[in-house]
Amino acid sequence: MKTQADKQRLVVIGNGMAGCRAVEEILKRDPDRYDITIFGAEPRVNYNRIMLSPVLAGEKSFEDIVLNDEAWYRDNDITLHSGSAVTAIDPVSHTVFAEGGIAELYDRLILATGSDAIRLPLPGADLKGVITFRDIDDVEAMVATAEAGGGRAVVIGGGLLGLEAAYGLAKRGMAATVVHLMDVLMERQVDASAGHLLAEALKARGVETILGANSEEIVGKDGKVAALRLKDGRILPCDILVMAVGIRPSSRLAQAAGLETKRGVVVDDSMRTSDPAIFAIGECAEHRGQCYGLVAPIWDMCRALADTLTGVDGAYVGSMLSTRLKVSGVDVFSAGRFSGGDGCEDIVFRDAGRGVYKRIVIEQGRIAGAVLFGDAVDGGWYFDLMKSGADITDLRETLVFGQAATEGLRGLDPSAAVAALADAAEVCGCNGVCKGTITTAIVSQKLSTLESVRAVTKASASCGTCTPLVEKLLKLTAGDAFVEQKGPKPVCSCTHHPHQTVRDLILEHRLQSIPAVMQALEWTTPDGCASCRPALNYYLICAWPGLYRDDAQSRFVNERVHANIQKDGTYSVVPRMWGGMTSARELRAIADVVDKFAIPAVKVTGGQRIDLLGVEKHQLPAVWADLNAAGMVSGHAYAKALRTVKTCVGSEWCRFGTQDSTGLGVKLEKLLWGSWTPAKVKLAVSGCPRNCAEATCKDFGVVCVDSGYEIHIGGAAGLHIKGTEILGKAGTEDETMEIIAAATQLYREEGHYLERVYKWMDRVGLKTIIARVIDDIEQRRALYARFAHSQLLSQDDPWAERAAGADAAEFQGIHAPMLQAAE
Amino acid sequence: MTSIVLDRRWLDVCALEDIPLRGARRIASGSRPIAIFRTGLDEIHALVDRCPHKRGPLSMGIVHGASVTCPLHGMKIDLATGQPLGADAGKGCAPRIDIRLEAGRVLIDAAALHE
Numbered sequence: 001m002k003t004q005a006d007k008q009r010l011v012v013i014g015n016g017m018a019g020c021r022a023v024e025e026i027l028k029r030d031p032d033r034y035d036i037t038i039f040g041a042e043p044r045v046n047y048n049r050i051m052l053s054p055v056l057a058g059e060k061s062f063e064d065i066v067l068n069d070e071a072w073y074r075d076n077d078i079t080l081h082s083g084s085a086v087t088a089i090d091p092v093s094h095t096v097f098a099e100g101g102i103a104e105l106y107d108r109l110i111l112a113t114g115s116d117a118i119r120l121p122l123p124g125a126d127l128k129g130v131i132t133f134r135d136i137d138d139v140e141a142m143v144a145t146a147e148a149g150g151g152r153a154v155v156i157g158g159g160l161l162g163l164e165a166a167y168g169l170a171k172r173g174m175a176a177t178v179v180h181l182m183d184v185l186m187e188r189q190v191d192a193s194a195g196h197l198l199a200e201a202l203k204a205r206g207v208e209t210i211l212g213a214n215s216e217e218i219v220g221k222d223g224k225v226a227a228l229r230l231k232d233g234r235i236l237p238c239d240i241l242v243m244a245v246g247i248r249p250s251s252r253l254a255q256a257a258g259l260e261t262k263r264g265v266v267v268d269d270s271m272r273t274s275d276p277a278i279f280a281i282g283e284c285a286e287h288r289g290q291c292y293g294l295v296a297p298i299w300d301m302c303r304a305l306a307d308t309l310t311g312v313d314g315a316y317v318g319s320m321l322s323t324r325l326k327v328s329g330v331d332v333f334s335a336g337r338f339s340g341g342d343g344c345e346d347i348v349f350r351d352a353g354r355g356v357y358k359r360i361v362i363e364q365g366r367i368a369g370a371v372l373f374g375d376a377v378d379g380g381w382y383f384d385l386m387k388s389g390a391d392i393t394d395l396r397e398t399l400v401f402g403q404a405a406t407e408g409l410r411g412l413d414p415s416a417a418v419a420a421l422a423d424a425a426e427v428c429g430c431n432g433v434c435k436g437t438i439t440t441a442i443v444s445q446k447l448s449t450l451e452s453v454r455a456v457t458k459a460s461a462s463c464g465t466c467t468p469l470v471e472k473l474l475k476l477t478a479g480d481a482f483v484e485q486k487g488p489k490p491v492c493s494c495t496h497h498p499h500q501t502v503r504d505l506i507l508e509h510r511l512q513s514i515p516a517v518m519q520a521l522e523w524t525t526p527d528g529c530a531s532c533r534p535a536l537n538y539y540l541i542c543a544w545p546g547l548y549r550d551d552a553q554s555r556f557v558n559e560r561v562h563a564n565i566q567k568d569g570t571y572s573v574v575p576r577m578w579g580g581m582t583s584a585r586e587l588r589a590i591a592d593v594v595d596k597f598a599i600p601a602v603k604v605t606g607g608q609r610i611d612l613l614g615v616e617k618h619q620l621p622a623v624w625a626d627l628n629a630a631g632m633v634s635g636h637a638y639a640k641a642l643r644t645v646k647t648c649v650g651s652e653w654c655r656f657g658t659q660d661s662t663g664l665g666v667k668l669e670k671l672l673w674g675s676w677t678p679a680k681v682k683l684a685v686s687g688c689p690r691n692c693a694e695a696t697c698k699d700f701g702v703v704c705v706d707s708g709y710e711i712h713i714g715g716a717a718g719l720h721i722k723g724t725e726i727l728g729k730a731g732t733e734d735e736t737m738e739i740i741a742a743a744t745q746l747y748r749e750e751g752h753y754l755e756r757v758y759k760w761m762d763r764v765g766l767k768t769i770i771a772r773v774i775d776d777i778e779q780r781r782a783l784y785a786r787f788a789h790s791q792l793l794s795q796d797d798p799w800a801e802r803a804a805g806a807d808a809a810e811f812q813g814i815h816a817p818m819l820q821a822a823e
Numbered sequence: 824m825t826s827i828v829l830d831r832r833w834l835d836v837c838a839l840e841d842i843p844l845r846g847a848r849r850i851a852s853g854s855r856p857i858a859i860f861r862t863g864l865d866e867i868h869a870l871v872d873r874c875p876h877k878r879g880p881l882s883m884g885i886v887h888g889a890s891v892t893c894p895l896h897g898m899k900i901d902l903a904t905g906q907p908l909g910a911d912a913g914k915g916c917a918p919r920i921d922i923r924l925e926a927g928r929v930l931i932d933a934a935a936l937h938e
Contacts, residue, residue, distance in 0.1 A: 458910040527845060527863040530885040530892035530899075553845040557883040557894040565894055569880045809841060813849040813882075814859070816836045816936055 007035040010309070011096050011104050013086050013253065014112030015040025017049055018282025018298045020068050022110055025306030027076055033310060036078045037104050039096065042135060043083030045069055049135070050295050053161075053326045056139045056168030089257040091275045108277055108309060111254055111265055115247035115283040115293065120156065124218030129225035130241045133165045142240060146172035150775035151239035153177070154228045156215055158185040160325060162244035163202065167327040169240070170206035173767040175776065177208040177236055179215060179228065189323045189334040193350075194357050194373040200488060200500065201330045201355065201374075206768035210236075249284045249291050264291045269315040271305040281305050288318055296322065322383045324376065333379030336369030336386050337361055344368055349400040351375075351450070351471065355488040358400055365393045378402035401475055419476050427469055428459040438470060442477040449482075450474060451493050491753075492531035494523050499535070499752035506543050514540065514551055528554075535753035538640065541676050542748050545790040552807075558638035561810060562798045563620055566613065571620060573599075573612040574637035575627050576673065579647045579665035579685075580608030589630030593623055607644030607682060609635055618811050624799035633797040636673065640754070643682045645669040646694065650687030650704065659704035661687035664733050668702075671737055672744060674795040675787070678751030678760070681744065696724045699757035700740050709736040713743060713769065714758040722758050725766050728774035742773045742780040745787035834933035839865065839924060847891065849882040853936035857920055858882035859929060860902050862889055868902035869922040869931055875900075875907060875915030 010026070012019045015038050023036055040046070051065040073080045084098045089109065096104045117132030119125055129145070131138050145151065146169060153169040155162045158180025166176040178185070184195035185202075199209045214231035218241060227237045249264030260266045260274035264286030271279045271287075281301040283293055292298065297319035307314025322335035337344070338361060349358040356374035360367060360382065367386040372379055381403040385392060392399055398406040421427075423436030441447060441456045450467070453474055454460055460470040475482055488498040497505070502521060511517045514536050518528060528536065533554035540548040552560050563571035577586070590610055594602055600614040615623055624634075637643060645668050648654065650661030665685040672683070684695035685702040694717075695701030701712035701724050708731045712724035727743060730736040746769060751760040761769060773780045802811070842848045842861040849872055850857040856872035858881045866889065872882050879895030889902050899908040905917040921932035 455909055525888055527887050529887045530897065533885060533887065553843055553886065556885070561883075565880075565883060567877065567895065569878075569883075809848065813851050814837050814841065815852050816834060816850045816931075 008033065008107040009105055010034035010036045010108045010110070011106035012036065012038045012110045012112060013089075013096065014038075014110075014114055014282070014284075015042065015046050015080065015082060016112060016114050016282070017046070017067070017295065018114065018302065019110065019112035020046040021299060021302040022112060022281055022305050023076075023078065024068075025302045026309055029306055029310040029312070031076070034108070036076070037106075038073075038078055038080050039084060039086050039098055039104075040080065040082040041085040042137075044136070045073070045080075045082070047136065050326075052133070052136065052139050053164035053168055055136070056133075056142055056165065057171045057328065058143075058168075059171075059328065062136060086253060089253055089278075091257050091259075091278065094277065106277070109279070110305070111273070111278065111280040111284055112282045113250040113253060113284045115249050117243065118246045118248050119243055120215065120245055122215055122218050124220050124225070125243075127218055127220040127225045127241075128223055129239065130218060130243065133161050133242055133244045134247075138242075139168075142169060142242065143172060145240040146174050150174055150771040152237055152776070153240045153242065154179060154236050154238040155242045155244055156228070157242075157244035157246070158182070158209060158211070159244065159246070160186060160189065160323060162242070163198075163207070164326055165242050165244050166207045167202065167205060167330075169242075170765075170768065171328075173771050173775070174240075175208075175768070175771050175779075176206065177210060177238075178202070179210050179213045179230070179236070181212070181214060183212050185209060185211070186325070186332070186334075189338070190332060190371050190373070191339055191359060193359070194332065194334075194371050197355060197357055197373045197488075198325075198330065198332060200498075202327070203500070204763055205327070205330070206765050206771075210234075247283065247293050249286065251284055254278075254280065254284075262286055262289075269304070269317065270308040271301055271314075271316060272308070279305055279308070287316060290318060292319065292321075294321055294323065320383075320387050322379065324379065331372065331374055331376035333372040333376035333382075334370070335379070335383045336367070337363075338369040338371040347396070347400045349482065351482075354471070360400055362392070362396075365391050367392060375402075397479065427473070428457075433457050433459040435473065438473050439477045442474060446481065447474070448478050451490060455493050491535055492529055494525040494528050494532050495521060497521055499755075502536070503539050503543075503750075503752075506539055512540065512544050512548055514554060530556075534559075538676060538678065538753050542790075546793045552810075559640070561617065561620065561807075562634055562638065562802065563615065563617075564638040568614075570614045570616055572637070573615050573620070573623055573627075574605065574609050574635040575632035576635040576669075577609055577632075578669050579645055579662050581647075581662060581666065582610075586630055586632055589627060589632065593626045596626065597623055599623075605637070605644075607637075608646050609637065609644055611637070618813070621803045621805075621808070621811055625803035628797070628800050628803055634799045639676070640679050641674065641676050641681065642669070642672040643680050645672075646682070646684035646698070648685075648687050648692040650685075654687055656690060657687035657704070658706050659687055659709065659733075661685040661693065661702070661704050664702065664704075664709075664736065665693075667733065668737060668740060671741055671791075675744065675748065675791055676794065677744065677748055679754050679756045681747075681757065683740075697721070698724065700727075700743065702736060702740075708732070711736060711739055714761040714766070716756060716758045720758070725761070727766075727770060738780065738784050739773055741787045742783035743769060745783040745790075746773060748787070748790075749783075832933060833923070833930040834936065835928050836931055837929050839867070839927050839929055842867070842929070845886045847882040847884070847886060849880065850931075850936070856880070856882075857931070857936065858891075859922065859931070860886055860891060862886060862902065867922055867924050867929055869920035869935075870900070870902065870905045870917040871920065873917060874898055875905075875917055876911070881917060 046068040048065040048067050054060040084100050086098045088097045094106050117134040131141050150173040153174040153176045155166040155178045158178045166178045170176040184192050185198050216231045217229045219227040225241045227235050229235050251261045251265045254265040255261045265280040267280050267285045273280050282298045300319050301316050304314040304316035325332035344361050344363045347360045359371045361369040370382045395406050421435045425435045427435050438459050447453050460467045490496050537551050537554040557565050599612045603611040605611050645665040647662045647665030651657035681699045683700045684693040684698045686693040686695040687704045695703050697715040697717040703710040711727045713727040715724035716722040845863050847858050847860045858870050858872035860868045872880050874893040876898045879893040881891050883894045884891040890899050892899050898911050901908050905919045907914050920935040923930050
């Protein structure tokens with residue numbers, strides 16, 4: 001072993017990913033050659049910078065992303081000067097000077113100084129709370145802001161880093177908005193189609209995007225950021241502003257030392273700068289006119305440099321790039337010339353059901369680039385084929401379905417089992433559909449989408465667990481035809497638009513009738529179907545309270561006749577009993593109605609109401625008139641609306657009760673009744689944590705405690721069983737009611753038709769809901785105000801109107817004159 | 824009585840406007856319930872008001888295009904033929920009733936009312 005004195009002195013400026021990887025590569029080749037010293041400006045060991053996004057999102061901790069801990073430096077006899085920034089290089093005396101009077105001599109010097117985040121020179125850019133997204137300090141600043149109480153975040157820049165920052169902040173409970181100068185997110189990595197899907201996927205994760213937006217000024221208050229003003233005058237309030245608009249190679253030291261620099265430090269193929277003893281790698285280097293900001297090229301450079309420094313002829317010839325977005329559940333991959341061009345052809349695959357978009361660009365039988373959205377597992381495979389320049393002519397037919405399908409069809413993979421299934425094998429257990437039925441339908445009716453297969457065969461139309469299998473069959477059977485449709489799952493087969501887009505466009509284009517929506521959104525059927533019409537009717541009611549005229553013919557029968565149709569075509573009638581409270585007078589009136597109309601069955605419901613079953617349609621108005629006379633109104637037991645507020649007796653009677661749960665239940669029911677919602681809404685209020693009203697399996701629940709009211713959200717006890725999550729805590733009844741009404745309004749405005757509260761919550765995230773109805777008081781008030789306005793127009797008893805004669809023809813039908821002739 | 828009905832085949836049951844656009848009305852006074860439908864294009868159709876699936880009242884369904892979706896389990900019925908559409912094709916039929924529109928009046932085959 002060589003002594004220290006025998007060794008050459010290698011100094012590395014930069015304790016980041018490039019600097020440390022270069023050292024590792026050198027040690028791997030020749031552990032005894034150099035006496036190594038590393039300078040790092042950050043006061044910590046080397047960590048994986050590309051994993052900062054998962055740390056911000058709370059999915060990883062700092063410890064998880066440490067690359068080289070202190071033991072690594074010690075074991076390899078590396079001197080680490082962390083927290084000491086290098087101030088100058090003297091290439092003549094081969095000396096590096098750093099803060100704290102440190103000076104080190106070198107035989108070989110590696111510059112791995114990385115890059116700096118670009119700060120836009122906007123007015124207010126120096127305000128507190130304006131940060132970049134570059135190192136762990138930035139992440140800590142963001143986390144601290146989020147933990148101080150949610151609030152709002154604005155991110156300038158819709159590139160990879162900006163989106164990951166926004167997603168992380170949203171995941172930490174902030175309402176995040178990305179402001180992007182271009183019209184497509186990540187336009188350097190993805191095409192417009194994937195960009196559109198990306199914006200939608202982010203929206204579902206609580207990140208709003210504003211495209212084509214020019215920032216003008218950062219508005220401050222008391223020296224702290226308060227808002228971003230755009231050139232078009234829009235003002236976006238925020239508690240933190242992140243600039244993620246790009247990076248600039250950090251080449252100041254090299255420039256001051258007289259090395260050749262352009263955008264970065266200029267290096268040759270052996271990573272050598274204009275000074276033969278000095279090398280540069282990573283984001284600070286400029287090689288063949290190219291600066292890189294991704295990790296894969298850095299690894300390539302480190303290998304070439306290590307070869308050079310250990311006496312092997314190494315050459316770096318540039319890198320092909322691929323990118324992956326690190327946002328949980330949003331798979332985006334891009335590589336090469338994804339936009340195609342002259343002499344290129346595209347293979348495009350869209351799967352609206354899964355929100356998948358793939359585009360493979362082929363040039364002269366080889367992959368030239370790829371964009372994958374929604375399903376990026378095959379990114380590495382395409383990238384390998386692209387880098388190796390493999391001839392893919394023979395794979396072409398199945399290429400877009402990925403490696404498994406391609407190799408499966410060639411008999412290399414057992415997943416080809418789908419193809420081998422017998423025609424009689426049952427694929428969909430719910431609807432008893434066999435493979436042969438599905439493939440025959442696909443071929444004979446030229447089906448190309450999952451939705452169309454569902455419509456024609458019912459396969460995977462119920463519980464949905466066989467969806468992947470049906471999709472595979474569709475891919476195998478339809479082949480290249482399987483490309484139509486875009487965007488996530490459409491509302492129904494009358495349109496390719498998903499629910500969210502429909503809701504957004506109704507507002508954006510101020511569409512105020514069902515025909516207007518169908519025209520503007522290019523419905524493919526003349527007047528929709530039984531799935532989309534009720535959805536549109538609801539969306540329009542919610543969007544334009546007071547302006548939109550409810551369309552009875554687009555209502556399911558129950559909501560049209562305000563009773564619940566039964567299997568024999570009779571109806572059930574459930575009068576409202578506020579908070580489950582009733583009286584002798586009400587019970588007597590119910591008993592009288594039962595006798596008078598010979599109603600065959602009377603049942604107590606799970607929601608603390610009384611159900612009168614077997615009422616003939618024509619009897620309904622008369623039944624209601626009698627119930628109305630005793631002060632009872634419709635219980636909406638048939639509607640996508642507030643059903644019941646179940647209560648226990650609370651502090652009025654119970655020896656354990658902490659609050660007046662019954663009284664609060666009655667108040668909540670009086671506040672919420674009559675409001676149309678995406679799906680039914682059930683509430684309960686329990687007077688103590690013993691929870692006799694079972695509030696923790698309701699859409700909204702309140703559990704009273706000594707100090708106030710725990711507000712719960714997102715429970716279910718039907719097809720799915722799910723306990724609630726805690727939305728927040730309130731000190732008073734008024735605050736509880738305001739929060740629940742605001743959350744209901746948020747659900748009304750954002751829920752997809754027939755999507756229960758718990759599913760909506762799973763989709764948008766509990767934290768987003770908390771940020772908007774608990775933390776952001778202003779937003780809560782605004783939601784509450786919109787709810788109250790809508791309620792002014794909807795709290796009319798539908799029974800009373802009909803008992804007084806409205807819609808008489810609906811209830812009475814047509815009495816054909818038996819003998820009267822027309823001719 | 825039977826002879827009178829047979830002689831006078833068309834029975835005036837209501838005005839077109841008595842049936843809501845994209846809606847239906849039920850005639851319950853005959854020997855079996857009959858549903859009269861009015862489509863978005865003002866075409867009229869009549870079927871025995873029983874879904875071939877589980878006898879649901881088709882007159883209570885949502886009318887779209889030239890079809891109606893049964894309110895009980897969602898079977899889609901072609902108004903012109905009474906036959907189920909899509910995946911349920913071939914599973915029975917709601918019998919058709921002759922119907923026509925004359926000067927804004929809806930006329931049905933009187934015999935059908937008394938079968």
